[in-house]
Amino acid sequence: MTRISVLGTGAFGTALAIALSRDGTPVTLWGRDGDDLAAMAESRKTGRALPDIELPDSLTLSAEIPDADIALIAVPAQAARGFLEGHASALTGQTLITCAKGIERSSGLGPVDVVRDVLPGARAGCLTGPSFATDIARGLPTALVLAMSDGAKPVQEVLNRPLLRIYRSDDTAGAQLGGASKNVIAIAAGIAIGAGLGDSARASVIARGFAEMVRYATARGALPETLQGLAGLGDLVLTCTSEKSRNFAAGLALGRGEGVPEGVTVEGLATAIALAEETAREDIDMPLAQTVALVAEGRLTIDRAIEALLARPPGKE
Ligand SMILES: NC(=O)C1=CN([C@@H]2O[C@H](COP(=O)(O)OP(=O)(O)OC[C@H]3O[C@@H](n4cnc5c(N)ncnc54)[C@H](O)[C@@H]3O)[C@@H](O)[C@H]2O)C=CC1
Ligand SMILES: O=C(CO)COP(=O)(O)O
Numbered sequence: 001m002t003r004i005s006v007l008g009t010g011a012f013g014t015a016l017a018i019a020l021s022r023d024g025t026p027v028t029l030w031g032r033d034g035d036d037l038a039a040m041a042e043s044r045k046t047g048r049a050l051p052d053i054e055l056p057d058s059l060t061l062s063a064e065i066p067d068a069d070i071a072l073i074a075v076p077a078q079a080a081r082g083f084l085e086g087h088a089s090a091l092t093g094q095t096l097i098t099c100a101k102g103i104e105r106s107s108g109l110g111p112v113d114v115v116r117d118v119l120p121g122a123r124a125g126c127l128t129g130p131s132f133a134t135d136i137a138r139g140l141p142t143a144l145v146l147a148m149s150d151g152a153k154p155v156q157e158v159l160n161r162p163l164l165r166i167y168r169s170d171d172t173a174g175a176q177l178g179g180a181s182k183n184v185i186a187i188a189a190g191i192a193i194g195a196g197l198g199d200s201a202r203a204s205v206i207a208r209g210f211a212e213m214v215r216y217a218t219a220r221g222a223l224p225e226t227l228q229g230l231a232g233l234g235d236l237v238l239t240c241t242s243e244k245s246r247n248f249a250a251g252l253a254l255g256r257g258e259g260v261p262e263g264v265t266v267e268g269l270a271t272a273i274a275l276a277e278e279t280a281r282e283d284i285d286m287p288l289a290q291t292v293a294l295v296a297e298g299r300l301t302i303d304r305a306i307e308a309l310l311a312r313p314p315g316k317e
Helices: 011-021 034-043 077-086 111-118 133-137 152-159 172-194 199-219 224-228 230-241 246-255 267-282 287-296 302-310
Strands: 004-007 027-030 059-062 070-073 095-098 124-128 142-148 164-169
Touching: 004 011, 011 027, 011 059, 011 133, 011 164, 034 059, 070 077, 070 152, 077 111, 077 267, 095 111, 111 124, 111 172, 124 152, 124 172, 124 230, 142 152, 142 172, 142 230, 152 164, 164 172, 172 199, 172 224, 172 230, 172 246, 172 267, 172 287, 172 302, 199 224, 199 230, 199 267, 199 287, 224 230, 230 246, 246 267, 267 287, 287 302
Parallel strands: 004 027, 004 070, 027 059, 070 095, 095 124, 142 164
Antiparallel strands: 124 142
């Protein structure tokens, strides 16, 4: 039997481990926080990251990186390199599927490319698409994309579940960049709502933001169809329309003139800065992402950001 591990006991890792083990499949969940693991082992319930949900009997908790065939890495994008470097020898030989949705600020790389950079020759891919951890953990239906440049089908067969529907793709560029860039646009959508600009303005942010995502990802070799699917448009719509999204919620707070809550994973902030640097260098037109980056860096107030975006002459769509 294929050995599956999930690395990271945050909201998403825990949710995936529950969904994959609910039918009795053995799954090992690794976390770096011993206290968290001990509390979960004792209560057999989810830890701090998710509301009280029971852990299936076939889910095992481990403080050692498991010797698995397929490892789902649910560590945030900015922490992934350190995690991979720290556990490189234990991970060698495993199929590594990253679940992060961000661009590494120091390198401009997407999560799959970070895996390939740290562990050259690794079979690497990503799992992305519209799927809140709470929905997955509660057993609500979700559809995701598993992207690997080759060999996705056997991994898809191992991970697919009736309510965790796994589509496959060989466009790793499109899947990883779609998942990362939608978080930046979700912050912009949250700002629009938080600042009281209304639902029509949010819809414009979604549509114009989607155009930016396609422009950016295709310039980096992605297929436009991938952006039109779950990894792009699907996830963009979810994230821009729900307060369950931490990126949208961060935008809401900024739009209302409040600070972004501390200690919450908001991938779009660092990703906006990485995107802004790269797209300015490559002359790719990304006004929304550039504006979110300036706000994230504290170089532009919300009022000035809105003013500057509205002052842009509307060109040909
Ligand atoms: N929460 C959600 O609904 C979804 C999250 N994702 C993505 O999954 C990734 C993780 O998100 P969440 O689990 O929600 O975040 P989280 O904030 O709930 O958990 C992050 C986990 O990563 C661990 N971690 C951080 N740095 C680490 C390191 N250097 N080494 C080992 N572990 C480390 C933390 O201890 C924590 O357990 C993000 O990229 C996010 O965009 C994707 C889809 C849905
Ligand atoms: O990516 C997500 C859902 O698909 C989760 O979004 P947030 O990270 O904004 O909560």
